[in-house]
Structures are given as structure tokens and as C-alpha cells.
Amino acid sequence: MATPDNTKASATDSAIDPRRSLTFSQTLYYARFGLGLLTGNKRPIAAGVPLTDSCNLACSHCVVRNGTLGHHSFKRICGWIDEMYRAGARVLYLQGGEILLWKEGALRPNDVVTAARKSGFFKIAAITNGTLPIDLDVDTLWVSVDGPEEIHDAVRGQGTFKSLVDNVQACSHPRMYANVTINTVNAPRLDDTIAAIERINRFRGISINFHTPYPGVEPLALPQEQRVAVINRLRALKRTGHRILNSAAGLKLLASQRYKRPINMIRMAEQGRLFDCCWGREHPGVCERCGYGIIAEMSAMAALRPSSLWSALHLM
Numbered sequence: 001m002a003t004p005d006n007t008k009a010s011a012t013d014s015a016i017d018p019r020r021s022l023t024f025s026q027t028l029y030y031a032r033f034g035l036g037l038l039t040g041n042k043r044p045i046a047a048g049v050p051l052t053d054s055c056n057l058a059c060s061h062c063v064v065r066n067g068t069l070g071h072h073s074f075k076r077i078c079g080w081i082d083e084m085y086r087a088g089a090r091v092l093y094l095q096g097g098e099i100l101l102w103k104e105g106a107l108r109p110n111d112v113v114t115a116a117r118k119s120g121f122f123k124i125a126a127i128t129n130g131t132l133p134i135d136l137d138v139d140t141l142w143v144s145v146d147g148p149e150e151i152h153d154a155v156r157g158q159g160t161f162k163s164l165v166d167n168v169q170a171c172s173h174p175r176m177y178a179n180v181t182i183n184t185v186n187a188p189r190l191d192d193t194i195a196a197i198e199r200i201n202r203f204r205g206i207s208i209n210f211h212t213p214y215p216g217v218e219p220l221a222l223p224q225e226q227r228v229a230v231i232n233r234l235r236a237l238k239r240t241g242h243r244i245l246n247s248a249a250g251l252k253l254l255a256s257q258r259y260k261r262p263i264n265m266i267r268m269a270e271q272g273r274l275f276d277c278c279w280g281r282e283h284p285g286v287c288e289r290c291g292y293g294i295i296a297e298m299s300a301m302a303a304l305r306p307s308s309l310w311s312a313l314h315l316m
Contacts, residue, residue, distance in 0.1 A: 026122050029090055037302055041265075043088030044276070046294075048268040049080045050095050051102035051109060057129055059156045061183055063214040064097065069272060074104045078115050080269045085119045087267060092116050094126040094138070101132075110137045127179060129156065130164035134171040142179040142207065143168055147186040148196040155185055168202045177245065178203045181291070183211035183220040187230055194242055205243040208234060210254065210291025215283055221291070224257070231255040249305035250297040259299035261287050266298060 022030070033045055052071040053064050081092065094116075096102070099109050109126070113136070116124050125140040134141070143164065146152045152161040168176065178197045180186075186193055197206055210230075213221040222230065231251050238244040238251075246254075253259040262277030270279040277295065280286035300308035 026090075029122070037304060041302075044084070044265055044267040045089060046091040046093065046266045046298075047081075047084035047087070047089035048093040048095055048266065048270075049077060049084065050097065050269060051077060051099045051112060052097040054101050055096060055098040055129070056101060056131060057098070057156050057160065059129075060185075061155060061181065061211055061217055061220050063217055064270075071102050071104065074107050074112070074115075077112055078119075080274070081112075081116050081119050081121070083274070084267055084269075085121065089267060090120070090122040092121045092124045094124065096127075098129055098132070099126055100128055100134070100136070110135070113137050129160070130167050131156075131160050132167065134167050134173065136173070138173075139175065141171075141173045141176045143176060143203070145178045145180055145193075145197050145200075147189055147193040151186050151189055151193065152196075155183075165200055168200055171202065175204060176202055178206045179209070180206055181209045181211055182222065182227075182230055184222060185220065187222055187226060190230055190233055191237075194237060194244075198242070203243075205245040207245045207293055208251075209293045212280060212286060212291045213289050214280060214286060221289055227291075228255045246293050247297060247300060247305070247307040249300040249303075249308040250293060253296040253300055254291070254293065257288070259296060260302075261290050261295055261299070263295060263298055263302070265302065266294065 033041065036043065050072060053069045054071060055062070084092065094109065094112060102109055102112075113124055113126075123139045125142060126136045126138045127142040127144065128134060128136070130143040130145075145164065146155040149161040152164070153159065178200075180193060180197070182190070194206065197203055210222060210227055211217070211220045231254055234244055234246070235248065235251055238246075238248070262275075262281045264276045266277060268275050268278050273279070275281065277287075278292075280290070297308050
């Protein structure tokens with residue numbers, strides 16, 4: 001996934017990456033899923049499974065780190081994976097806490113990846129905070145970045161940005177992306193955040209989310225008018241060649257907030273339970289102010305918006 005500093009990866013990069021080649025069964029699955037969108041598809045395409053809610057950080061925006069569940073057992077994780085597969089999902093996201101902390105005896109996160117591939121998942125992605133050496137044999141790797149050093153460290157702790165840069169630069173994974181969540185801390189420094197990520201030069205693109213007001217961290221969510229202003233700036237940056245992965249249609253939906261949620265195209269194991277979309281649906285005001293870019297993208301996909309369908313081809 002690496003591209004030289006200040007060089008934008010082309011739209012054809014994904015097509016020539018051997019990890020991105022589709023088998024006949026995968027092509028057939030995606031074709032059937034696309035047909036299902038026209039007929040009111042009720043099955044998920046993507047699934048999220050946590051390995052742990054333990055974390056080595058205490059980020060100011062996070063509501064899932066260092067909770068009461070700790071490391072989930074390998075048996076439980078594999079049970080969730082199998083259940084997600086039977087439900088119809090074929091794209092799997094492994095998450096935490098910090099998944100690189102997970103272990104059970106001699107088992108490590110890559111053993112979960114192997115199990116997921118044996119279950120039949122087509123694509124496996126993982127997200128990490130980047131402060132530990134990155135060794136994840138996934139198809140797509142997401143690293144959370146909150147801004148330039150002073151902003152990132154204000155959110156995640158002193159020295160975390162330097163650790164992230166060192167580990168990302170040392171990582172040879174071919175499909176590594178930055179995952180950014182915009183909140184009241186980094187929104188005023190949006191351009192600096194994009195520039196800081198592009199200077200790291202290992203990321204092939206940037207995925208944008210907005211802080212979702214889960215109970216206890218509501219003040220970090222942007223007011224609607226400020227979110228719209230940020231999205232307008234993001235659209236301008238995207239038009240001038242910055243590698244922002246959110247589609248034009250997805251960004252418009254994030255700005256308008258006029259899209260269906262919760263959605264049934266993604267299923268999550270959270271809080272020890274399974275949810276369509278996420279557990280925020282149980283808390284008043286969370287769904288209504290959802291900031292997850294992927295939910296907007298999937299809603300745009302369901303509406304057959306061309307730009308979102310194109311983005312999905314590259315990221316799924």
C-alpha cells in the first residue's frame with residue numbers, strides 16, 4: 001500500500017494488487033449482493049468482531065477501551081466469526097480495544113485471521129492504534145490517526161504520535177490506510193491533520209469519520225453546522241487530489257444526516273452481543289448523530305450511488 005511522499009495512488013492500484021483478485025465465487029457473491037440491493041436485501045455484507053476491549057491507551061474519545069470484558073476467548077471469537085459468516089457477511093473487521101494486545105496461550109491475532117479465512121471470509125481488515133509493532137496478516141490495515149503530533153498526543157497521550165509514525169514506517173503491509181475521527185479537538189486543524197498523514201507517506205488513503213456521541217463522551221461531537229463546514233472542506237480537498245477515501249455521495253449523506261440507520265448491511269459483536277449496525281442504537285440520540293463514514297457509505301451503496309459503489313469496489 002505504500003506510495004511515495006506526496007504521491008497519490010492511482011485508481012488502478014487496487015486492480016493490480018494480487019490480494020485484490022476476485023475468485024469466481026467472490027464475484028458471484030458480490031453480484032448477488034448487488035442484485036439484493038434492488039430487492040430489499042436484508043443480509044449483512046460486513047461484520048465487526050472484537051478480540052479484546054483491553055487497550056494500552058486511554059484516549060479521550062473512546063468508550064470501549066479497558067472495559068470489563070478483557071480478552072475474548074479464541075473459542076468465542078471463532079463462534080462470532082462463524083455466526084457472522086452464516087448470516088451472509090464476507091468482509092470481516094477485527095477490532096478492539098487494541099487488537100495487538102490480544103493473546104491466548106500461544107495464540108496471537110494472526111491465528112484469528114487464519115481462522116476467519118478458513119471460515120470463508122473474502123476480505124479481512126483490522127484496526128490498530130499504531131503504538132505497537134504492527135504484524136497483522138490482513139488484507140486491509142487501518143491505523144487510527146487524530147491529527148498532527150500535538151493534536152494526536154492530546155487525544156491519545158504523550159509520545160503516541162511518534163510511536164505510530166515509527167511503527168507505520170517499519171510496517172511493510174501493502175494496503176495500509178489512515179482512519180481519522182473528526183471531533184471538537186482536531187476539527188479546527190483539519191488541513192494540518194490531512195497534511196500530517198500525507199507526510200507519513202505509508203498510507204494509501206484516509207478514511208474520515210465523525211465523533212459519535214456515545215454516553216460519556218458527548219461533548220466531543222461537532223454541532224451539525226460545524227460538521228457541514230468540515231465536510232465541505234473535505235470535499236474541496238478531495239477534488240484537489242488529496243486521497244480522501246469517502247465517496248462524494250457518502251460525504252453528502254454525512255452532512256445531511258438524511259440516511260437510514262441503523263442499517264442491516266453491517267453486523268457487529270459489541271458489548272458481548274450482536275447488533276445490526278452498532279450498540280449505539282440502544283441509546284437515544286446516538287443513531288441520529290452517527291458519525292461513522294462506513295454507515296453513510298453503505299447507505300449510499302444501498303441507494304446505488306455511483307461514487308459510493310466505486311469506493312466499495314476498492315475497499316471491499
